[in-house]
Amino acid sequence: MRVLAIDTTGPACSIALADFGESESVRGCIVELMQRGHAEALVPMLDRLFVEAGVAAKSVERIAVTVGPGSFTGLRVGVSAARALALALDVPAVGVSVFEAIRESLGDQAPPFAVALDARRDEIYLQDFPAAGQAAKPVVVSLQDAAGMIPPDCHIVGTAAALLGKDRGLEVFPLDPVAVARAGSRLDPALSPPRPLYLRKPDAKPQAHARIARV
Amino acid sequence: MNVLGIETSCDETAAAVVHRDANGAGEIRSSVVLSQIEEHSAFGGVVPEIAARAHVEALDRIIAAALHDAGLELAEVDAIAATAGPGLIGGLIVGLTSAKALAWAAGKPLFAINHLEGHALTARLTDQLAFPYLLLLVSGGHTQLVAVHGVGHYERLGTTIDDAAGEAFDKTAKLLGLGYPGGPRVEQRARSGNPERFTLPRPLAGRPGADFSFAGLKTAVRLAAEAASPLSKVDVDDLAAGFQKAAVDCLVDRTRNALAMSAGTRFTALVAAGGVAANKAVANALQAIADDHGLPLVLPPLELCGDNAAMIAWAAAERMSLMPSGADRAGDADHPALARWPLDSLKPPQAAA
Numbered sequence: 001m002r003v004l005a006i007d008t009t010g011p012a013c014s015i016a017l018a019d020f021g022e023s024e025s026v027r028g029c030i031v032e033l034m035q036r037g038h039a040e041a042l043v044p045m046l047d048r049l050f051v052e053a054g055v056a057a058k059s060v061e062r063i064a065v066t067v068g069p070g071s072f073t074g075l076r077v078g079v080s081a082a083r084a085l086a087l088a089l090d091v092p093a094v095g096v097s098v099f100e101a102i103r104e105s106l107g108d109q110a111p112p113f114a115v116a117l118d119a120r121r122d123e124i125y126l127q128d129f130p131a132a133g134q135a136a137k138p139v140v141v142s143l144q145d146a147a148g149m150i151p152p153d154c155h156i157v158g159t160a161a162a163l164l165g166k167d168r169g170l171e172v173f174p175l176d177p178v179a180v181a182r183a184g185s186r187l188d189p190a191l192s193p194p195r196p197l198y199l200r201k202p203d204a205k206p207q208a209h210a211r212i213a214r215v
Numbered sequence: 216m217n218v219l220g221i222e223t224s225c226d227e228t229a230a231a232v233v234h235r236d237a238n239g240a241g242e243i244r245s246s247v248v249l250s251q252i253e254e255h256s257a258f259g260g261v262v263p264e265i266a267a268r269a270h271v272e273a274l275d276r277i278i279a280a281a282l283h284d285a286g287l288e289l290a291e292v293d294a295i296a297a298t299a300g301p302g303l304i305g306g307l308i309v310g311l312t313s314a315k316a317l318a319w320a321a322g323k324p325l326f327a328i329n330h331l332e333g334h335a336l337t338a339r340l341t342d343q344l345a346f347p348y349l350l351l352l353v354s355g356g357h358t359q360l361v362a363v364h365g366v367g368h369y370e371r372l373g374t375t376i377d378d379a380a381g382e383a384f385d386k387t388a389k390l391l392g393l394g395y396p397g398g399p400r401v402e403q404r405a406r407s408g409n410p411e412r413f414t415l416p417r418p419l420a421g422r423p424g425a426d427f428s429f430a431g432l433k434t435a436v437r438l439a440a441e442a443a444s445p446l447s448k449v450d451v452d453d454l455a456a457g458f459q460k461a462a463v464d465c466l467v468d469r470t471r472n473a474l475a476m477s478a479g480t481r482f483t484a485l486v487a488a489g490g491v492a493a494n495k496a497v498a499n500a501l502q503a504i505a506d507d508h509g510l511p512l513v514l515p516p517l518e519l520c521g522d523n524a525a526m527i528a529w530a531a532a533e534r535m536s537l538m539p540s541g542a543d544r545a546g547d548a549d550h551p552a553l554a555r556w557p558l559d560s561l562k563p564p565q566a567a568a
Contacts, residue, residue: 039308040549043315047548057320072264073305076271077312083275084313088289088320196271202264211392212440215447 005181008078009070016177064184105179113155220528223310224302231524232285235532245284267305296531299327300553307552326531327550333526354489355381367563373425408456
């Protein structure tokens with residue numbers, strides 16, 4: 001299966017094209033570091049990838065996209081593009097969480113470990129991958145609470161590792177888009193739709209105060 | 216030619232297919248608009264992050280529905296267009312990125328369209344109107360008087376120096392507890408109110424120029440409402456009527472000035488666009504001005520007054536028709552979404568190609 005992967009959730013605009021079957025064959029991969037500008041960079045980058053790989057867009061059989069958590073604007077760039085590509089090419093799109101992509105990028109490394117991502121405002125996006133059983137539900141928690149939720153012997157991976165006093169984490173930066181493609185090739189599009197995973201509600205409060213008293 | 220248009224600059228997720236024939240006649244083959252009124256009503260106005268989230272959830276379905284309603288496959292459209300600004304940046308990015316990806320995958324030209332140009336050219340879609348004409352654009356986000364000389368040739372005669380007219384309607388409705396969106400509700404209550412009971416200002420009226428100001432009027436409504444509170448039904452009706460009358464008077468004064476300022480231009484019509492143009496009191500007042508100047512008044516149908524994607528597709532079709540055949544439109548593949556993008560900064564398509 002030929003998978004096109006897109007990641008725009010963090011400080012990089014990354015794409016990969018890979019074939020998965022009995023073996024894995026990477027047709028192309030571009031990772032460009034950027035704090036902003038993903039929306040302008042993405043499509044020209046796609047064009048470059050396919051020209052260099054010498055394959056047609058129509059040969060893509062699945063789109064894999066990271067859905068977050070991450071920059072709200074960034075993840076919407078990737079999800080919008082993936083859904084539009086899926087519509088244009090008439091192929092399924094599958095959403096891959098950043099946690100899942102990091103787990104995939106660690107390869108055969110055995111759990112238990114937790115993925116902890118810096119959510120700013122002294123908060124952390126956290127998902128625990130225990131030795132046995134299902135991964136925990138991803139959550140956003142305060143730095144303080146996160147420390148209490150992670151078992152002492154647990155490895156911590158991700159951009160918040162240093163915040164939690166661990167030295168691991170940097171090896172998964174920037175996210176490997178080939179890992180996103182691989183995770184995307186495994187996941188069921190029906191169960192992992194390309195839908196943003198914000199973990200945070202929008203900053204907005206209902207306004208009742210603005211109106212003048214009525215009889 | 217058939218153009219697929221996408222509009223996500225505020226709180227409507229919209230897609231449409233528009234056909235333009237060689238004679239310049241337009242036909243809307245489909246137009247799908249999903250309003251987010253429900254999502255924003257508790258907040259009394261559009262919340263940008265909520266809008267952006269709603270756009271990304273809905274847009275691919277809306278595009279598919281527009282193609283389906285038009286009976287076309289994506290491969291059969293001649294170009295893809297999306298609003299690139301001005302508007303709420305989060306929503307613009309969703310629509311423009313989707314359009315870029317569609318255009319790239321389908322091998323179609325991409326047009327990054329100015330939302331205001333969409334409103335400005337709607338009268339040519341509906342009425343095949345000839346240039347030049349005077350446009351009063353009045354919506355929740357914009358209030359402008361523009362001499363439309365040609366595609367990409369816009370002369371801004373006046374704009375608001377603070378709030379948009381539609382914004383003033385919405386804020387008045389919020390103040391009076393009439394709900395959101397406010398325009399239609401203020402209009403409804405104004406019908407049974409006495410517009411003369413409260414003395415309200417007409418900011419900038421009688422002054423030279425064609426700029427608008429609504430902030431002072433909004434504050435005056437608040438002060439009058441506070442003085443009269445607690446408000447009875449009659450009080451609310453009278454405040455709504457007084458506000459609407461004042462707002463209409465401002466629009467009239469400025470539009471008359473704009474016509475006087477361009478006395479050397481032989482306009483073919485007075486055109487109104489934007490959500491506030493759907494207000495009957497506004498339309499009646501504009502009809503009187505048009506009559507005085509011997510001009511027809513062109514009001515788009517209700518569904519084209521508010522935000523829609525047909526006008527975006529149409530603006531692209533107008534631009535495409537003026538371009539040398541085979542001109543390269545790959546240039547818009549890295550066009551940025553622009554929260555601010557003045558209409559008079561646009562260029563005719565020949566220069567852009």
